[in-house]
Amino acid sequence: MDLGILAFGGYLPQSRLQRTEIAKMHGWYNPGLKGLAKGERAIANWDEDAITMAVEAARDCLKGQDRSSISAVFMASTSFPFEDRQNAGVVAEALNLKSQLMTLDLAASQRAGSSGLSVALQAANGSGAPILFTASEQRQTKAASPQEMTYGDGAAAVLVGKGNVVARFVGSHTEAADFVDHFRGSGHDYDYAWEERWLRDEGYLKIVPEAINAVLEKTGVAAGDINTFCFPAAMKRVAGMLAKKTGLNETAVADNLQATCGETGAAHPVVMLVHALETAKPGDKILVTGFGQGCDALIFETTDAIKTLAPRTAISGHLARRRADSNYARFLTVNGLVTMEEGIRAEVDKQTGLSTHYRNRDMAQRMIGGCCKECGTLQFPKSNVCVNPNCGAIGTQEDHAFADKKARLNSFTSDRLTYSPDPPAHYGMIQFEDGGRLMADFTDIDPDQDLQVGMAMKLMFRVKDHDKNRGFRRYFWKATPDNDYQGTAPAEAAE
Structure with missing residues (x-):
């Protein structure tokens, strides 16, 4: 070979x-x-x-x-x-x-x-x-x-x-x-x-x-x-x-x-x-x-x-x-080449508990949620109880990867009161096409592009926050517009 x-x-x-x-x-x-x-x-x-x-x-x-x-x-x-x-x-x-x-x-x-x-x-x-x-x-x-x-x-x-x-x-x-x-x-x-x-x-x-x-x-x-x-x-x-x-x-x-x-x-x-x-x-x-x-x-x-x-x-x-x-x-x-006045809302200790970080690494870094083996309902984060009100089964959650799933925008906010290194802070609810929802931070939002309910979204691996005092970066998944996706909008988003 x-x-x-x-x-x-x-x-x-x-x-x-x-x-x-x-x-x-x-x-x-x-x-x-x-x-x-x-x-x-x-x-x-x-x-x-x-x-x-x-x-x-x-x-x-x-x-x-x-x-x-x-x-x-x-x-x-x-x-x-x-x-x-x-x-x-x-x-x-x-x-x-x-x-x-x-x-x-x-x-x-x-x-x-x-x-x-x-x-x-x-x-x-x-x-x-x-x-x-x-x-x-x-x-x-x-x-x-x-x-x-x-x-x-x-x-x-x-x-x-x-x-x-x-x-x-x-x-x-x-x-x-x-x-x-x-x-x-x-x-x-x-x-x-x-x-x-x-x-x-x-x-x-x-x-x-x-x-x-x-x-x-x-x-x-x-x-x-x-x-x-x-x-x-x-x-x-x-x-x-x-x-x-x-x-x-x-x-x-x-x-x-x-x-x-x-x-x-x-x-x-x-x-x-x-x-x-x-x-x-x-x-x-x-x-x-x-x-x-x-x-x-x-x-x-x-x-x-x-x-x-x-x-x-x-x-x-x-x-x-x-x-x-x-x-x-x-x-x-x-890029940290100038010192900006970030305001009092930025004065939060961002220390990461390394034991908690390790225990939750599947959720935070691998983007692993759950799938109920009884009814097939997807959910993020994974929990011990199925979120389907018609199921509610306990202990039936199996690992399910969400990072590469397509999604649609259900709701959004552009917030200039919450601290962000690149204001405004964009966040909202996205719904995955196969099921499951996530309240997510948004990234790479074009200031000339209007966010719209129902628009296609995808996940990207990004820095969640940076503890500059200790030099630690915490990572998570953020949502960004997916201009190449032509899938079907979820019913709730379409409405």
Whole structure:
């Protein structure tokens, strides 16, 4: 059986900050920013982070897949929410995967995404069972910095293993070199970057060709046979220079997505790979590289199975699911770059009782409710008594997953008295199509879009609140409009 990619998925936040707004604000201080003031960058909402984005990319990846067969979850990032807690473990919980699996975090380099993918492929080849690999990034940037312009937030996921792969793994090569073009020291929030010319001339143009030439020689693939070359760097024209230097066709150079989402750090090699797979034809060869203290180079060849993979949103779908954002002050606020007066309603101790958190993890992180085995009534949360007034059976509740269920909006409130990091606070009642209701917080509400009773909703894994005193983030599921859903509205909502 072939080893390779069995499925893929992606996620980009809905909000896209217009780079012209950054240049307007800081052009007086750093005129050089005006040269970067084109296009837009994906920015995470206040309740998003590397974990929540990884979960959404993984959910997209696992559409139509057997989750019970997954043997491990690997996650790569340089912006993990937790330095000492298994971030991949939170992702596995949110996906409602079995507990008999390995979870592993990979970090400390922009090459964590490509190196992690290599590790996942090697492990899957040895175990024979599929491994879910995710890469996600939400890096902080200083105001008026070039990084604020070029960085973006996002995630991608691939399921790797043996079987009916959509892309066969051809081979890989790594060149390790402690070349430091930028770094982020322990206890520091922002990257410290050296000049771009140094990175281009001594880094990209000397180290990357070594890795590319080596993997081509190792696999016996001719440079001219590469159909897509994924080079995850924001710098213009460098990918074309590398293609010329290594004999790759100029037409093979893939869009680096700088104009539409920005460079998503350790996740970007996988983001570009997923984007390439969306339009690849059987037999296409894709070369993906990752740079950071060396260079990884991996080659994949797509198969006929790519034509029958279940539809997914991937990267293109999330590029289309966008909302232009010109509110730079909001971006500064939700990223903690300015200190706002939050008011006395925000002065609440948000300590999480870790024992209670653990006991309720199935409900809070896995979104597990109940189904009465006597009458089939669904309910959330699960309880000892069936909520059906015609049943009322005791002790008949079986676990039932709600995270991927479609829903409709029954009622809603937009509240400016309740504290929210991004006011107003939107919340209300949603009703699942198969039964069950949930009073939920809402997220990603477009200020120009009116909420309407009966509109389609879906659940997304998000940060519920952030205990800044202790550094703990509590996660839960929130509802958001589902513009792609065309199901039947529940009777109560329709009325």
